[in-house]
Structures are given as structure tokens and as C-alpha cells.
Amino acid sequence: MNNLNTLKKSNKAIKWLSKATSNDWLQLALAHPLEVLVDHAHCERKAAGAALQLMFRYLCEPGLSEVLSPLAREELEHFEKVLRLIKSRGLYLKPLPAPPYGTILSKQIRRDEPGRMLDSFLVAGLIEARSHERMVLLAEHSPDNELRKLYSELLISEARHFSLYWKLCLERYARPLIINRLEHLASVEAAILSDMHPEPRMHS
């Protein structure tokens, strides 16, 4: 957990992540800004779908819908905002083959409770944290004013999302258990990204 703890101090998002994004990814993303933008629209609507899927699965768990429903709404607002920008550039949503990131991470979720719920929160939080970390990079380094502004605006609320998943874990599980599991999942997450997917995606 040393690596995680060190990173935790440097960046709010990085508390979840065991390894920072490579410069190679940033260069790939900056070279294909509109493809990454369309992919980001897909990420926002998938994040909304994932929050609702969790809410539907654990509907009778007190305190969960109260968090996940507003979170899903906020992801949808972001989706609409990104879609407006895509359209203003004369483009529209198009299907983009997804990198293996989400599928491999989701396979780490244990099938039985209570592990399933904890892993679901942690995987969702990890994806949010990685998105946030990369949006920070795009907001800082994109040469396109409008894209820099978009990512900067989205960041403000996105930063809360992984904190919400963290809080959902803390309310239900012992901290050492969460940290131990997060350490495992964060190392898997970093390993997936270390073998960088060739297509320009938020999670290449």
C-alpha cells in the first residue's frame, strides 16, 4: 500500500490509483481529441448506466439509492454536455469499440456477497478516479480552448464521484478490508493500462 499512500498525498484522484497515467497515453489522446471526446460521451452514459445497475441490484439497501440516483443524473448531465460539444463540431455519437479495460476490471468483481457489493463499489470508484485523473491531464494539456474548458468544468463534479463510492464502502465495510481489496483491484487496473490499447480512448 506504500505506493498508494504516497500517491494519495499528491492528488485527490490518485488515492485510488496505484500508478499514474503515462505520457504515451496523453500524447495519443492529444493527437485524437475528437475521438477521445466521443469516447468520453460513451464513458459518461456508461457511468450513469453502471450507477443505475447497482441501484437496481441493491434497491432495498438503505442509503444507496439516495447516492446513486443523483450520481446517475449528474453523469447524464455530463453526457448531454459532451454531446452538445460533439454536435457543435459537426459530429455525432458513433459506436467506438471499447478497450478491454472495463471488461477485465469487471471480471475482478467477486460473485458472492458481501464481496460482490464491495468490489462493485471499488471498481466503479477506480474507473471514476482514472477518468478524473485523465480529465485533469486533458484540462491542462489540450491545445483546444473549448476542450480545456469542458474538461475543467466536468472535473469539478467528477471529483466527487469516486469519493461517493469510497463513502459507500466505508459505511458498510471495515477500512482494512476495503484498503486490502482496493490495493488488489488498483494493481489490476494499473496492469491493464500498462499494456496500452492502441486506440485513443479514455481508458486505453
Added chain:
Amino acid sequence: MNNLNTLKKSNKAIKWLSKATSNDWLQLALAHPLEVLVDHAHCERKAAGAALQLMFRYLCEPGLSEVLSPLAREELEHFEKVLRLIKSRGLYLKPLPAPPYGTILSKQIRRDEPGRMLDSFLVAGLIEARSHERMVLLAEHSPDNELRKLYSELLISEARHFSLYWKLCLERYARPLIINRLEHLASVEAAILSDMHPEPRMHS
């Protein structure tokens, strides 16, 4: 279509519906206000899920996400509002076996395009129209001030939802084709409700 046309003039919601809700349903619902309220919370989150499901299926269809994403957000806002009232009464969400209404209606959706999309919009619109019609009844007849206020408030935006589905149809299909298909689906919808489900539900 005579029946539909006559009803169309009397009530905005009823333009979709071939038969008005029976007094038997109203009496059943008024006798079990909190069970109907919990069921209504489920209806709101299911309506959000259905809108997102449609959006995900037809993601690259221009003009669709722009309507369905805000609609899903509004359904989730309503879900949260109903949940707050449920909690204020010392209750929480509980699983309620659903009446056969949604399942039977969904089975009417043709499997092939372009019929599948048209039927999906019409079935979603019919469910919204019936919910709206019944919420009007509850807003008028409930002896509980707080419930009357809740249903009245929700109605204001709910009334737009079936109009949105109608507009999505009109933008993509010839009016006679839509009317013809709606007449069939509306008659099936009324037939399902004429054999009233014994449990107190929004769609008994």
C-alpha cells in the same frame, strides 16, 4: 379510432388511452396509499431505466439521446422525491411483485426494425400516459394532503413525458402508421387493465 379520438378531446393524457381507469382501481389504490406510493417509486426508476435502455439501443440515432437523457434524469428526480416521502413515513423501498402489465405490453413490441423502435416509443408513451391519468386521480381523490401535493407536483412534468414519446414517433414515422399501431397497442393496454390485478399497484 373513434374511441381514442373522443377521449383525446377530454383529457390530454387520454389521447393515448382507449379506456379510462375504473373506479375499482381508484378505490383499491386509495385503500393502500403507501403500497401504491412504494410501487410508484419503482415505476419512476423503471421509467428511467427504460428511457436509458432505449437511448443505449439507438445511441447513434440523431435527436434521441437529446430527449431520452433529460427524460431519464427527470424520472430519477421523481424517484428521489417519492423515496424521501416514503422515508418520512418511516418506510423504505421494498420489493413488490409487479403486476403483469409491463411484461404483457412489452411482448407487443415487434422484434424487427423499423417496427421495433416505433412500438418501443408507443409502449413507453402508453405507460407514461396511464401513469399520468392515474396520478391525476390520486392527486384529486387522495384524502392525504401530502400525497395529493406529491402527485400534483409530479404531474406537471410527467404530462410532458408521453408527449415526448409522441414527438419521437412523429419525427420518424408517418402519422397514419403511428395512429394505426397506437390503436392496437392501446386496446391491448386497456384489455390488460380490464382484468384487474388484485394487488394495489400503479398498473393493477
